[in-house]
Amino acid sequence: MTSTRVAPIHLVLVGAGHAHLAVIASAARLRAAGVHPVLIAPATFDYSGLATGVLSGALSTGSARIDIATLTRKHDVPHTVAEVIGIDRPARILALENGSQAAYDVVSFNIGSTVEAPQDWIGRDGVWPVKPLSSLFALRAALEAHMAAGSTPPAIVVAGDGPTGFEIAAALTGLHQRHGCAVNLTLTGPKADARWAPGSAGHSMTRSLDRRGVKRVLAQVVAHEPGHVSLSDGQTLACDHLVLATGLRASILTQTLDLPLDDRGRIKVAPILCSIADNRVFAAGDCATIKGDPRPFAGVFGVRAADVLIDNLCALGTGTKPRPYRPQKHWLSIMDLGDDTGLAMRDGLWWQGRLALALKRRLDLGFVARSRT
Ligand SMILES: Cc1cc2nc3c(=O)[nH]c(=O)nc-3n(C[C@H](O)[C@H](O)[C@H](O)COP(=O)(O)OP(=O)(O)OC[C@H]3O[C@@H](n4cnc5c(N)ncnc54)[C@H](O)[C@@H]3O)c2cc1C
Incomplete structure (x- = not known):
């Protein structure tokens, strides 16, 4: 035979x-x-569901990070870093x-x-794209060093008024609050009002950021120079840190x-x-x-x-037949608002509060724990 x-x-x-x-x-x-x-x-993977939790100072960087070398060793997969x-x-x-x-x-x-942004901005001092997520973790370290030195709060501009821009603004506000420091943060974008959120959720979230001292400007960042940015409405804003959440x-x-x-x-x-x-x-x-x-x-x-x-x-x-992936039409998304509350959204429904964040933490920490094994 x-x-x-x-x-x-x-x-x-x-x-x-x-x-x-x-x-x-x-x-x-x-x-x-x-x-x-x-x-x-x-060598490592950073999990986005926990990224703003790290940025807000609620979580350690390690809680969002998976060591890929350990995982590949465990499953006997050759890994080139x-x-x-x-x-x-x-x-x-x-x-x-x-x-x-x-x-x-x-x-x-x-x-x-x-990040969708002029590529020559990325890599400049004081410019922090939201991807890779390690850039946000480095921003937290830079701001904490600044706060520890007791200097006046740096001027932060978040470019982008989508869910990511709002979540980053909320997280950075939370980071300053955790350290007992005032925040000097301006959120910029063509609408800057969270109208992408269902029903009155956008209004509720916008009000909450306003209360926490975030300034909102309805214009786009069109140029960046050391120390300031120019906006599409002709204004110039002081800017020590520019976060690119531009899509x-x-x-x-x-x-x-x-x-x-x-x-x-x-x-x-x-x-x-x-x-x-x-x-x-x-x-x-x-x-x-x-x-x-x-x-x-x-x-x-x-x-x-x-x-x-x-x-x-x-x-x-x-040699068996492959099967199709049909992405789901409905999904739950939960934003971390940086003040120990979350905003949960699914289709037209929303729910804001501590329980929403607790559910997010459970899901996200569970994913990371499962992925490490
Ligand atoms: C601040 C922020 C918060 C977010 N929060 C959420 C959330 O709560 N829930 C949610 O569903 N989505 C969230 N997102 C969106 C989410 O980050 C992405 O949709 C998700 O990460 C995409 O997953 P992925 O597996 O395609 O890629 P990634 O998670 O980005 O993983 C890709 C991996 O490939 C590696 N890689 C990249 N280029 C190369 C290369 N050339 N060679 C080898 N390796 C490479 C990277 O290092 C990375 O580890 C968030 C995004 C941001 C910016």
Whole structure:
């Protein structure tokens, strides 16, 4: 009797985002299906659900951080600590920032998003994009050092009046309150009134920020110079720290893949989560969008896509039929308002208070604890 041994499929996971955390934890199942995963990603992953809790000083940085090296060791997944910077799709080779290369049979991207802002602002002193989240943790450290020195409160400008801009403004106000310091913070944006929230929730949240001393200006930041910003209405504001909460777009790397993308740079994928133009390229989370079924940037979609992604990667090895991912039409989102309360929203309903934040903490700390195992 002769037996044919089929070579295992070499799967490269790029980025340890929400979906890939679950793929790593399912490595044994993948290997049993004939799919051998390796990971290329930074050493740690920061979980966004707890980011504003860290920024407000309520939580430690460590509570939002997952050590990827420990996780990959546990699941026997070879891990290269690096970022991917390019791809040669015909040759199936990835280029890494450290100058090395990695070949693949199948590649899966879960590399998240970046801030939509003039790229030359990012990296300037005193400019803090909301992604990567480590930038917010560094901002907290800078402000705490300032407060410890007892100097006058620095002028903070938050650019962006969407949910992220409001949550950041609330968290920074909370950080100052925790340290017993006055806050000098201006939230800017074309509306600056939280009308994106359902019913009267936006009004309630805006009033609460007003009461806590946040100034709101209905204009956009159009230029940044050391010490000040210029606004679209012609005003100039003093600015020691500019936080960029100006919206998200897929990680820049997607633009180099020569694959169909949407207007936010997200890889267009079929419902089975592979690119509509290359069935050897999978993608999930903020860097992907299901053609004809787009969703906002939110971690929940990466988390929910994970089971389908795992099944479909296993299907490559077993030859079974892949199944579609149908992103849910309704989801709960809870904002941390930085004062030990939260704002929970689902469809047109909302609920603000301590219990909303307690539920958020339970869900988010639970996710991090589960993902570490
Ligand atoms: C302040 C803030 C608060 C938020 N709060 C919430 C919330 O409460 N709930 C919610 O659902 N969403 C929230 N979001 C949105 C959420 O952050 C994103 O939707 C979510 O992180 C997307 O998950 P992801 O798995 O696609 O990517 P990410 O979580 O960003 O993970 C991608 C990973 O890939 C790595 N990576 C990036 N580029 C490369 C590369 N080239 N090579 C290798 N690795 C790479 C990154 O280091 C990162 O670890 C928040 C966003 C912000 C800015």
